[in-house]
Amino acid sequence: MTRTNITIGLFGFGVVGQGLHAVLERTPGLRARIGRIAVKDRTKARPLPAELFTFDKQDLLDDPGLDVIVELIDNADEAYAIVKQALLNGKAVVTANKKMLAEHLPELIELQRSTGTPLLYEAAACASLPVIRNLEEYYDTDLLASVEGIINGSTNYILTAMNRDGQPYAEALAKAQALGFAESNPALDVEGLDARNKLVLLLAHAFGLVTGPEELLAVGITGISPLAAAYAREQGLSIKLIAEARRLPEGGIAAAVLPTLVAPGHELSNVHDEFNGLVTQSGFADRQFFLGRGAGAFPTASAVLSDLSALTYGYRYEYKKIQQNAHLALAPEAAEVDVLVTFDDASNAPDLADFTAVHEQFRSAQRGSYLTGTIGLGQLAQAGWLRTPGVCVVRLAAPLRAAVAVAQAAEEAAVAA
Template identity: 50%
Template sequence: MSNKPLTIGLFGFGCVGQGLWKIAEQRSDIQIKKICVKSRHKPRPLPESYFTYNPDDILSDPETDVVVELIDDAGAALQILKNALQKGKHVVTANKRMLAENLIEVLRLQRQHNRAVLYEAAVCGSIPIIRTLEEYYAHQEITAIDGIFNGSTNYILTRVLDENRTYAEALHEAQKAGFAEADPTLDVEGLDPRYKLSLAILHAFGMVLLPEQIPVAGISKIGKEEVRFARQNGLSLKLSVGAVKEGNRIFAYVLPQFVPVAGALAAVRHEFNAVHITGSYTGKQLLVGKGAGSLPTALAVLSDIAALHHNYRYAYTKYANAASLEFTTDVSVKAWVRFSDGSGNHWQAFTKIIGGAANASGQVVVGELPLDKLMALQEQNRVTAVLIADDCTISTLPADATGVMQQVA
């Protein structure tokens, strides 16, 4: 592509779209020609002449080089992406759900139409993770990628653990501050970070792992028992994502996790995100930053648009070379599992019990068990499961620790 200003057709003028407009106004190398939105009746901060309600006004415009898709509807976004590529336009998108749910199709369409689809903003907002994995880390084996991929839940957990809010209060505050949606399900149930992890896995390991394959549990079942256990043991609580490569096997998860208060992830508070990348040459490295927000996310979008100036597209280097990778849930994890139901032999799923408690109103078991058994347990309504990171030291187990131990013996 030449150095003439890129002509952009923008879909969506919400939080990120307006951020991009503000940034673009200050630059001479990009020009947003038209903006397609949905509602005809919303007041807009720009003259009506900038807007259209007909996607074709952008998609069929021969002057438009790049379609920037920043809408909140994954189904409509996929259609926009397909039509844009068919019309020979490059696409920049922030839509993690659309991308993760249609990874194979998105890869195929890029090849078929020989156009770029770039999506830095889709994973952890302003943290430059996709291109970093794709370029900088392409030259070493990555053995793990993990961290905090969702700002809303990190904000809620920080308020609950560090600032003594109840879960309901913290959720309300997150919504008021604009960190959580009115319907917070995608965030608090872990689905949003799971989309992001699916994309990160493609670029880190070269594996297509659809979101529904990745074990997930959110934070909505976290109660005062988990908060007390964390405080008693000098731990923090995060909604952690992780993907680990052992030989040719990869396991992945999105689960609440206790981490040491003195560790790097505990220091990532409120709406901030973090990504640990562990590589064969570098060891572990950490990127921390704003995972959402108008201008931070718009910067990631701008960075993709700027990359198109020099014909950048993802090489998918790891994907091209990853013939024999296998997904597994056959790994052992350390976890806290609380059962609101006091009866039953729940601890039988565990291969090693570190401690636990049982009384008429419930049971807690801390121990090791296979990841698939943990997921089967936590799917039950009245069960809360939290991973325990390897570097946690547990000094205080639940009070009546003899209950379970006696029953196991």
């Protein structure tokens, strides 16, 4: 698709849909207009003429006068049906639905190839941060070693309110929802599922690894304990929900979403409120840092706008890294992570046999107990105590690393002794 004027069929007119309408009105350089909008609620008052709206999705999908379908609804199953039919009908698609993409990415990649029709989704990764296209284009030949970041603005807003402003968790969550930062189902945010879905997209474009969200460990922020928060303050650290993917020395990728203790000197320590931040480490460009708003109407709409502009000059994802790295796979069994684990009492204490090493232990009937230790990423994901009420797991500042490197260091230390 290459054209100077595009007419949009828009699905959804919520926070982001209205934001898109507003930014299109203020962007004369892009000759794009909304031709029709499909919505569900027949009773809701809307600020645009009634004839612009329809309640039948086929009015958009079957309209030859609409060039691009922009999908901005929050139902992943309905979004998938819309996007699939649009691609089969030869209509370019822009979407912000990360859950839908993460759950159907292999099929959607194949649909793009078989139909020759582009599907763009910059807004699905980090809202206003230009991440996907940079991973696709700027890093298309530069070997990436890792990507790590705060990629969910809602949880970052909540953690900032708790850590900096002293707000209780429930109050911080309610304010995030009132401001439109949190999803309609807050569990997607606070349980780390939204960040996990975005990590699926980053894996595909950073490393060419296509995997399902269920293959990735995700621990959210709902279980962060007062003891873990106190430990962070005493150490001069901040707790951030961080998604990370890293190449391992022996091949394979380690990837997870975990609450993480971040040191003041780290780029992500200064990412506050609804902002997102992403750090890339590559062979040639070295270390780079992206910072921008990760939630809200205009930040997300700006990414949709960028995709619409890209469609006017025929842009599409080439997925070159998928072809280059067909052998690449997740290897959680080859990676280890340093963690702080807090627990209420002996009844929900973690199994010490799960750990490669236990570094520190503290027990208190009044404050609760904790330990710090090293554990395999795969072992942590399978640990029965991980999801036990009263147990909190927070990753320490060290990055995910290869288990073999840890074993070699321990062996060298033993020989030296």
